[in-house]
Amino acid sequence: MKKILTVLMVTIVTITAYAQLTPFELSKDKNYTATYAQVISYYQKLSKQHPQMKLINYGMTDIGKPLTLVILSKDKMFDPALIKKQNKRVLLINNGIHPGEPEGIDASMMLVRDLLTKNQLPNDVVLCFIAVYNIDGCLNRGLSRVSQNGPEAYGFRGNYRNLDLNRDFIKADSRNALAFMKILNTWNPEVFLDNHTSDGADYQYIMTLIETQKDKQNPILADYTSKTLSPELYKRMKQTGYEMIPYVEGGRGGTPDSGIVAYLETPRYATGYTAQHNIISYITETHMLKPFDKRVYGTYNFMQHLISIVQRDHKLIGELKHRADEQVSKQTSFAMNWELDASRYDTITFKGYAALHKPSEVSGMSRLYYDRSKLWTRTIKYYNTYKVTQTVDKPMAYVIPQAWGKIIDLYKLNNVVMHQLAHDTTVGVQMYYIGDFRNGQRPYEGHYLHSGVQLKPTDQKVKFYVGDYVVYTNQPLNRYIVETLEPQGVDSFFAWNFFDSVLGQKEGYSDYVFEDTAAEYLRKNPDVRKKLEEEKAKNPQLAGSGRAQLNWVYNNSPYAEKTYQRYPVGRVTTDIKFDFVR
The missing domain is CATH 3.40.630.10 (Zn peptidases)
Structure with a gap:
């Protein structure tokens, strides 16, 4: 048994x-x-x-x-x-x-x-x-x-x-x-x-x-x-x-x-x-x-x-x-982009196969192949040093308008600490205007990635609204915050087209109507007229184009569309006392 x-x-x-x-x-x-x-x-x-x-x-x-x-x-x-x-x-x-x-x-x-x-x-x-x-x-x-x-x-x-x-x-x-x-x-x-x-x-x-x-x-x-x-x-x-x-x-x-x-x-x-x-x-x-x-x-x-x-x-x-x-x-400066430093390398022992060439049976052209019967062990170079090509100093905080809902949702998922404004608030912040940038010729993972982004920082008073979000940069997630919100970052939200709608102009002018408005504006603002003449002296293309000069006046007048190409996230660089929702 x-x-x-x-x-x-x-x-x-x-x-x-x-x-x-x-x-x-x-x-x-x-x-x-x-x-x-x-x-x-x-x-x-x-x-x-x-x-x-x-x-x-x-x-x-x-x-x-x-x-x-x-x-x-x-x-x-x-x-x-x-x-x-x-x-x-x-x-x-x-x-x-x-x-x-x-x-x-x-x-x-x-x-x-x-x-x-x-x-x-x-x-x-x-x-x-x-x-x-x-x-x-x-x-x-x-x-x-x-x-x-x-x-x-x-x-x-x-x-x-x-x-x-x-x-x-x-x-x-x-x-x-x-x-x-x-x-x-x-x-x-x-x-x-x-x-x-x-x-x-x-x-x-x-x-x-x-x-x-x-x-x-x-x-x-x-x-x-x-x-x-x-x-x-x-x-x-x-x-x-x-x-x-x-x-x-x-x-x-x-x-x-x-x-x-x-x-x-x-x-x-x-x-x-x-x-x-x-x-x-x-x-x-x-x-x-x-x-x-x-x-x-x-x-x-x-x-x-x-x-x-x-x-x-x-x-x-x-x-x-x-x-x-x-x-x-507590970190104050953050890397935005890196590139390989080809002048520096380590050496490592590597075990490989002979890399040879022979005629292709498909095309008749020379093709690469590895001969596994020919083993080798040798010291090779290992390029393992990258240098920072661009940095940014963090602001004290960012202000993100609630309209950019995907960003808010991602920040919540990532446990980023955020505070919502209790009232409509006009504050002095640093805003970026987007200058030149490059796009790929074809979409990459559903996006036309932006790179080489040029920025023009401008101090402005901007109105933010009740419910907009303030994100302070005193968090362990500072890298995630700064690398996503600074437009020049290699994988920033701007690079991935989250903000492309700001790149489209919504208002403009009719040339024949604005000609008179522009002339009146220059008469009343001789300092602007002087600046226009200085720009013409430096820029022959501007001096030779009436349309370009009219557009210059528009962009330097109160009629210009202030949000055109303005990155909508504000950088708080001074100690502003906000009133938050409790």
Whole structure:
């Protein structure tokens, strides 16, 4: 009887363990990634068996399904505020932003199960996994990444609106991004990871890594990541058979042997956006041509190591985050744009394949190929220094008219502290007039991005209305505030066309009528006439055009449209005592 019971128990355990295998593990050749339905079903079953696991749905994505967050908490605490009071860290992991790069989806399913069933949950770190971020693309299953080695079928890069969601964080056109913002600003993670697959060159490594670029990251956090966290991740990955290298696209000369360039992830990207919140951030990029199972297990290994180190350093990471928040709240000058400093580089050991050329069987022209039979290891240049090309000094506060509702909504989602005016108020502020700027020839992610923005600051008295918002720049979110509201910023709200309506003139004049009005105005204002003559002497084009001179008078008269090309957000540069709604 005892023997029968033992066999029965072993059988039950075996059946239970088999039932907890993921679709990836159950597939014959480990070249299969779970469908969206399989992912959610798997997590739902697992959560019923383990009280340390909870599923919470956030928002609604563009495909009409909520964003599912998988939370693991060893002491079964799922209240973010209480977790912070317990001085625990939060690690947020994002999967499937590009569903054709699904390693993180399958690796996270295995990792969540193993942490639970092997009693390996960290004591001082709460783990949050976004099961599938781009649900829309995950449902659109096919073979769109033709240059990738498996899995046998996978999702599509774009979402239901054909947006690349890893270009959508700062502009938040998708409802997916709004749900992500809700998750991020509810759980307030200290560390963030986004799992991807690479494009580009061929080389020997399975795993490459993007970390928040050190010259763009908060210096308090950059010191820790560059000296402690990142080197430890590289060391541990090598020890477990998944040696890493910084992310490789092509190289300075097209191939890695010519040197590689550190990726600059601006706020349109996940880690650029999280960096504005002073969050330590990483992107894994497994190599697209390596077998899918190795890519999945490489991602699994990386997440294991990251969790282990965050647990080890949880107190220090918490202290550094607090110090970074304090520093940013007092920071006065902010970078708006960066460019690579090609005069400076580090050297790293790189393991590659010979990059050769041969005639193309398609065109007959010379084509690049990598010969995997010819391995090489050599020292190459790693360009990892970016210099700031533009800075701005923050004002004491910004005044945002309530008419710009999307900005107000995004600020609320991001927990920016705002105050509403209790009365109509006319105050002296600094306003920008938009001068020259450049646009792309074609839309990029649904927008004609502005760049190279020229500004003319002007001190004016401007009337703001009851309910308009004042945002003081004494907050830990100062980077997010300043980088979005200063028009010259690389991913500012102006750059993403939030304010394009101010670029259109609404009023004007009839030449033959205004001729007489302009003449009368110049007679009564000789100082303006004198200024016009001075401008004509300096500008032959103005001197030779009657229409241009008439337009000059209009623009320098009280009849000019003061809001034309005037950026509507006011910069408060003096200590104004506002009366706020209480």
